[in-house]
Amino acid sequence: MAAHRTDGPTDEAIGASAAAIRSHYDAGNDFYALWLDPTLTYSAALWDEPDLSLEEAQLRKLDFHVAAAGAAEARRVLDVGCGWGSLLERLTRVHGVERAVGLTLSEAQAAWVTARANPRVEVRLESWVDHAPAEPYDAIVTIGALEHFARPEDDRKRKVESYRRFFEHCRALLVPGGRLSLQTIAFGIGRYVPGTPVSRIFPESHLPRLDEIAAAADGVFEIERLRNDRSDYERTLTCWLERLRARRADAVRIAGEERTAAYEEYLAFARWGFEQGVFVLLRITMRALPLRRR
Numbered sequence: 001m002a003a004h005r006t007d008g009p010t011d012e013a014i015g016a017s018a019a020a021i022r023s024h025y026d027a028g029n030d031f032y033a034l035w036l037d038p039t040l041t042y043s044a045a046l047w048d049e050p051d052l053s054l055e056e057a058q059l060r061k062l063d064f065h066v067a068a069a070g071a072a073e074a075r076r077v078l079d080v081g082c083g084w085g086s087l088l089e090r091l092t093r094v095h096g097v098e099r100a101v102g103l104t105l106s107e108a109q110a111a112w113v114t115a116r117a118n119p120r121v122e123v124r125l126e127s128w129v130d131h132a133p134a135e136p137y138d139a140i141v142t143i144g145a146l147e148h149f150a151r152p153e154d155d156r157k158r159k160v161e162s163y164r165r166f167f168e169h170c171r172a173l174l175v176p177g178g179r180l181s182l183q184t185i186a187f188g189i190g191r192y193v194p195g196t197p198v199s200r201i202f203p204e205s206h207l208p209r210l211d212e213i214a215a216a217a218d219g220v221f222e223i224e225r226l227r228n229d230r231s232d233y234e235r236t237l238t239c240w241l242e243r244l245r246a247r248r249a250d251a252v253r254i255a256g257e258e259r260t261a262a263y264e265e266y267l268a269f270a271r272w273g274f275e276q277g278v279f280v281l282l283r284i285t286m287r288a289l290p291l292r293r294r
Contacts, residue, residue, distance in 0.1 A: 014129055014162050015149035016204035018105045024202065025106040027255040029084070034251055035244035040084035040112070043144040043183060044233035044281050054239045057232075061183075062090045065141045068225070068285040069181035071097060074138035078173065079103070080128050081145030085113035085121065092120035101137075103128055128169060136175045146184040146213075150206040152192055152199070163208060163216035171220050171288045180221060180286040186210055188230070190278035197269040201262065210282060221286035230274045233281040237271035 025032075029040075036042055037055040045057030046064050065087065071077045072095040079087050082102025091097040102123045104110050113123040124131065128145075149166055150159040170180050187207050193199065217223060244251060244264060251260040273279040 014127075014165065015151060015206075016202070018127065020202075020204040021105045021148060022107065025108050027259055029108050029112055031251060031255045031259075032084075034247045034254070035240050037239075039086040039089075041086045042083050043236075044185075044229065045236045045239075046229070047232050047235050054236070054243075057236070058086070059090070061143075062087050063095075064283070065143065065181040065183065066091060066095050068283075069139035069141050069179045071095065071139035071141065071181075073097070075099065076101070076133075076135060076137045078131075078133075078137045078140045080140065080142035080170075081148075082109070082113065082123065083144075084109050085116065085123065087141060087143070088113065088121045088123070089116065089118065092118060101133070103131060128166065131169075131173070133173065137173050137178065138175055139178055140170050140174060140180045141182075142170075142180070143183040144185070146182065147207055148202070148205045150208065151204055152194065152206045154206055156212060159206070159208065160212050160216045163213060164220065167217050167220045167286075174288045176288065176290065178288050179224075180288070182213075182282070182284045182286060184208060184213075184282050184284075185233070186213070186280050186282050188277040188280040190273065197262070197266040198273070201266045207279070210280075213282070213284070217286060219292060220289060222289055223284060224287055225283075225285040227283040228280050229283060230277065230280045233279070234271055234274040237267050237274065241267040241271065 032040060037058050039055060039058055041058040045054060046061035047057050048060055066072055071091060075098045077091055077097050077100050079102040082088055082104050085102060088100040088102045091100040098120065100121050102113060103126060104123065105127065107125060110123050110125045149162050185207055187209050192206055248260060
């Protein structure tokens with residue numbers, strides 16, 4: 001297994017800059033390992049049974065996306081925004097995928113995935129904008145990446161254009177009729193407000209709305225299934241916050257008092273947002289549509 005880096009230009013006009021996204025992970029892998037589950041999955045779990053542990057619920061989420069994308073036993077699968085590689089590992093070690101490719105902008109995450117030395121996994125330090133594989137993919141999964149594809153100053157038209165460009169690129173990367181399984185936080189009854197704990201943690205990111213995603217996908221992907229699992233994110237955030245508080249002394253030693261306090265505030269605020277419906281958690285299954293003939 002090898003890590004690859006794109007040295008060419010990245011179109012940072014599409015959403016948050018690479019530098020802003022990388023800065024989020026400056027706290028280091030050890031900091032996140034304190035309060036995430038052992039798989040280091042940094043997105044909402046799937047609590048489809050009441051007594052699951054956080055790790056079990058995260059694995060349920062990964063398996064959900066594998067099934068939704070039709071990725072089991074596939075030859076090639078792409079994970080856009082692969083994080084620390086939990087889905088890549090699950091695809092290749094459990095679901096029989098021959099080759100799983102992950103994209104990340106974080107050097108720390110890429111190094112973590114590389115250190116696992118999984119011969120069926122390839123991690124690339126590059127944006128989806130720059131990704132041009134030699135062969136198509138049988139399935140694509142993206143979890144928690146769409147949240148960073150628009151900026152706070154973008155109006156609805158600009159946001160839809162950015163999301164549509166992403167969907168068109170994914171369709172071009174897929175075999176005909178291939179599926180994309182998408183998970184993203186979106187605005188429910190809320191709107192972007194500068195200076196909140198979430199916007200301070202993610203300063204250049206702007207959440208989508210469901211109607212913006214639907215408009216961007218129109219004619220590119222067919223939306224086959226849609227779930228709003230905001231209570232799953234509320235419960236996930238509760239687990240993360242409890243784990244961070246239980247290991248607070250270690251967190252301060254690793255990342256400092258200021259960053260630790262900022263994350264406590266961010267996790268608590270986000271939990272409140274999901275509880276109130278300010279934010280929702282969308283899980284969307286999409287099937288690629290053929291190009292329209294003119």
